[in-house]
Amino acid sequence: MATENGEVNMANGGSFTLTAPPRPGALPRIQTTAAVNRSSSKAGDVCHDDSVPPVKAQTIDELHSLQKKRSAPTTPKQDASAQSPTTFSTISEDERLRLQLQSISASLASLTRETGPNVVKGDPKRKPETPKAQQQHHYFTPTISTSDSALKLTHVLYNLSPAELYEQAIKYEHGSFITSSGALATLSGAKTGRSPKDKRVVKDEDTAEELWWGKGSPNIEMDEHTFLVNRERAVDYLNSLDKVFVNDQFLNWDKENRIKVRIVSARAYHSLFMHNMCIRPTPDELENFGTPDFTIYNAGQFPCNRYTHYMTSSTSIDINLARREMVILGTQYAGEMKKGLFSVMHYLMPKRGILTLHSGCNMGKDCDVALFFGLSGTGKTTLSTDHNRLLIGDDEHCWSDNGVSNIEGGCYAKCVDLSHEKEPDIFNAIKFGTVLENVVFDEHTREVDYVDRSVTENTRASYPIEYIPNAKIPCIGPHxxxxxxxxxxxxxxxxxxxxxxxxxxxxxxxxxxxxxxxxxxxxxxxxxxxxxxxxxxxxxxxxxxxxxxxxxxxxxxxxxxxxxxxxxxxxxxxxxxxxxxLPYTRKIINAIHSGSLLNADYTKTDVFGLNIPTTVDxxxxxxxxxxxxxxxxxxxxxxxxxxxxxxxxxxxxxxxxxxxxxxxxxxxxxxxxxxx
Ligand SMILES: Nc1ncnc2c1ncn2[C@@H]1O[C@H](COP(=O)(O)OP(=O)(O)O)[C@@H](O)[C@H]1O
Ligand SMILES: C=C(OP(=O)(O)O)C(=O)O
Ligand SMILES: [Ca+2]
Ligand SMILES: [Mn+2]
CATH class of the missing domain: 3.90.228.20 (Phosphoenolpyruvate Carboxykinase; domain 3)
Known part of the structure; x- marks a missing residue:
């Protein structure tokens, strides 16, 4: 195995660049990370793949106006005075919410993960007869009172269904709409891609030895104290809200090596995204869920304090392996959650002799499994989604002595230039339950224009894996x-x-x-x-x-x-x-799967010395x-x-x-x- 020498560890020493202190009376605008990164850090300091340029809009309204395209003139214009006030059947909705909500504030404010929220059924303030449909839900109730913030009642919306999350998003989240195919279109705000230069990991005695630090490493160090500062900030923010969403779900279809994750977030969009991306527990599994192995506090709408030590922008994604927690501040890009958990799996699984793979995976009728490794945008999702093969997963897998298993319960496809003709399975998966991030659609027909890059090039669709007709469920396969x-x-x-x-x-x-x-x-x-x-x-x-x-x-x-x-x-x-x-690449991939390419005639290229076939069907x-x-x-x-x-x-x-x-x-x- 590799011997990590001190040199590499030390190389990280000087790589933190704090933004220049502002002159008195001239507070600078808070820059988006990408802008800060461009001006303050040398290329190559940390891994630099797929950070996305910031969106052009300066305000939420401007961003929102990018998202909607003017309808054709045939759309009847409504007289503003004739419009009814937003009557969204408030009474029943409020009543419904009141029934569902419970305080979680004390447990959120608790610094001890072990004293997490108690799960109880029904609203303890209410008299017995809860309507049947709602009895299936689980509600949290506070068990301890540790800080002032516990006085503020924050209700928890626990493992809501996609329909409930749609209602929450549409009612309360600016820029959330139903598209013509039934997907939930939403905006991720200023960040439309991951912020790799804001991903920090707590360096303690153990992780200093175990993890990869220094040049090229994605793990930017932070100390435990700073983590707690950010954690408190996130938790206080979440506690200040009327409600938070909580998802309890699994990672890894290999049941022996399954991880229980809890995601606490402030947006229905985030909850629905994780509902799609993680493995959805059965009611029985949820009943016996117990203490999660890892928890995310996603306070992405709220920035970190740039004057906190180690912070270089208003965004920070912080992983603490000892506490088994992740905190997200200053970015609402949902991919941050799934890829953050993927990082955690890259730590936990190798300890068990299991290799984690940034790859798509599918299987042929003869149970021949193929892995598709590649960086963002190289075709993992597109090529693993193949009508003639079973999809095991599009992005994150484990390879153990038992074979391969998908870590996730859903897919996250890029949808720029998507069409039914080119990628029918992905196109058809964009229906009710699917989250569409940052796409542009017609104001009236709600038809999505996948060619439009007004908000970002990195438009995305997140859907449960079973939306792909030939998904292999459970998502496991042989070597x-x-x-x-x-x-x-x-x-x-x-x-x-x-x-x-x-x-x-x-x-x-x-x-x-x-x-x-x-x-x-x-x-x-x-x-x-x-x-x-x-x-x-x-x-x-x-x-x-x-x-x-x-x-x-x-x-x-x-x-x-x-x-x-x-x-x-x-x-x-x-x-x-x-x-x-794409059809040519598919033919090539087919020839690999079928085995015909193994027996082709090859010639060797100059310089790279690659063996290339002279013909492919x-x-x-x-x-x-x-x-x-x-x-x-x-x-x-x-x-x-x-x-x-x-x-x-x-x-x-x-x-x-x-x-x-x-x-x-x-x-x-x-x-x-x-x-x-
Ligand atoms: N020859 C090709 N092979 C694979 N993808 C291609 C090809 N030509 C164009 N594309 C496009 O490139 C993008 C690949 O993105 P995706 O599959 O989501 O990548 P990843 O999952 O690796 O991030 C898709 O939009 C796909 O339509
Ligand atoms: C979700 C992501 O992965 P990929 O582009 O590999 O699908 C991402 O990079 O944010
Ligand atoms: Ca890189
Ligand atoms: Mn992908």
Missing amino acids: PKNVILLACDAFGVLPPVSKLSMAQTMYHFISGYTALVAGTEDGIKEPQATFSACFGAAFIMLHPIKYAAMLAEKMNKYGAVGWLVNTGWCGGRYGVGSRIK GVPAEILNPKNAWENKKIYEETLWKLAGLFKQNFEVFLKYKIGSDSKLMQEILAAGPDV
Whole structure:
């Protein structure tokens, strides 16, 4: 296993840049994280994948106006004076809420997780006969009174159904609407993507030894005290509200290694998102839920205090492994919760010899399982959702001695440019119960315009996995046969498919390359190369070499074959060539699944030394070798060498680590990279 040396740990020392103190009387506007990051931190300090530029709107109303498109003129204009006041059947709704709500404030304010809320049935203030439909709900009641904030009654809406959450969202959350297909469209506010540079982890005696710190690591350190400051801020905020949402759910379909999670949040949208993304307990399982293994306090609407030590912006996502808690301040992007829990799994599971994978996963009729690794936007969700195969999951998995299991209960698809024609299964999953984040729709017909990027490029749909018709439930499968590494290469020099040796698989897994264009509107012509170890450096907790060693061991043991698939550009870089057509990538993936590609004829490419097939059924042969696909061979060569150089530079940091007892394996892995 890798030996972590002191050097790496120390490298983190100077990487915290506090925003410059404001001059008296000239308080600066609170900047969004992305803006702060751009001005204050050097690229490469921490993992830098998929942070999304801030939205253009300055106020909620402006944001909201981006979301709705003017209807066609046929829409009858309503006379404002003739409009009835918002009569949303208030009486029954209020009565319904009153029945459901209970105080949780004392337990929220408690610093001791163990004295969490008691679950009782029904409202203790009410006389016995609770209507039958409501008896199934569970309600919290405070058991202790520890702080002033306990005097404020905060009601808990516990594991509400999607229908109830829709009503809550539409009634109380600005920018929430039902779309024509029945999905709940909503806005995530200023943050429309994750904020990896605001993800902090408490460094204590244990985690200082165990976790990966320093250059390249996603774990920005914070101390226990600062965590408690942020925690108190989040909890006080939640307590100041009239109501909070609580979800009790599971992670990991492998029942032996299942984790119980509790998510406390302030928005119905967040509760519905987690309802979709985590595994939904049966009524019996909920009855016996007990103490959660991990709790999220999501106070995303409320900022952290920028003058708190360690804070570099108004956003902070804080993980405390010892307390088994996560606190979210200053971002409402829902993906922060699911990916935060994924990080936690990246810590807990390897301790049990289970490898966590940032990959999609599906299974053929012959029970052949394929993994799809890749950074955001490379095609994990799209390619694992395959009408001819069973979907095990689109994003987060475990590989144990028993095989693979999905960590989640739902999928989170990018929906920019989505169409029924291109991706029917995902398109059809966008119905009642699905959360649609930051999409633009017609004001009147409520038809979503997936092409519109007014709010963000990173529009998303979150739906329960059973909304995909051929989902494999329970979401588990045997050991993988194929391990497919996806890279969206905007340089256009990686072949559409290559068969990898074990050493090459490790080289590319550790490198975790993709190159995307950083937002079309910014006019950025140069592709941005990103290297994110294990195709998920933003979520790993231990040193990447530890996961890589586990992957090598499992692939060897179960005879899995590695493949590199470029889902990006072909025939030239971004701006010159074009993105490889999805139907072609699907044909390539089919050939991998069927085994036909194993027996194809191969040639070796220069520089990267990749084995590429000369033919693939249904794919034009001239695109299989990028050199043939490029018109200008000279620019092709230059671009190829440039990318190879970037790979080499990125890999240098890993050379001092060992896999196994000596450095032999690491040398072999290095030799499997490009010759530069
Ligand atoms: N050849 C291709 N292969 C895979 N995806 C493609 C391809 N061409 C375009 N796309 C688009 O790229 C995006 C991939 O996103 P997604 O599957 O959500 O990625 P991930 O799950 O890895 O974040 C989708 O919008 C998909 O339609
Ligand atoms: C949810 C995310 O993952 P992905 O893009 O890999 O689907 C994310 O990066 O916020
Ligand atoms: Ca990265
Ligand atoms: Mn995805």
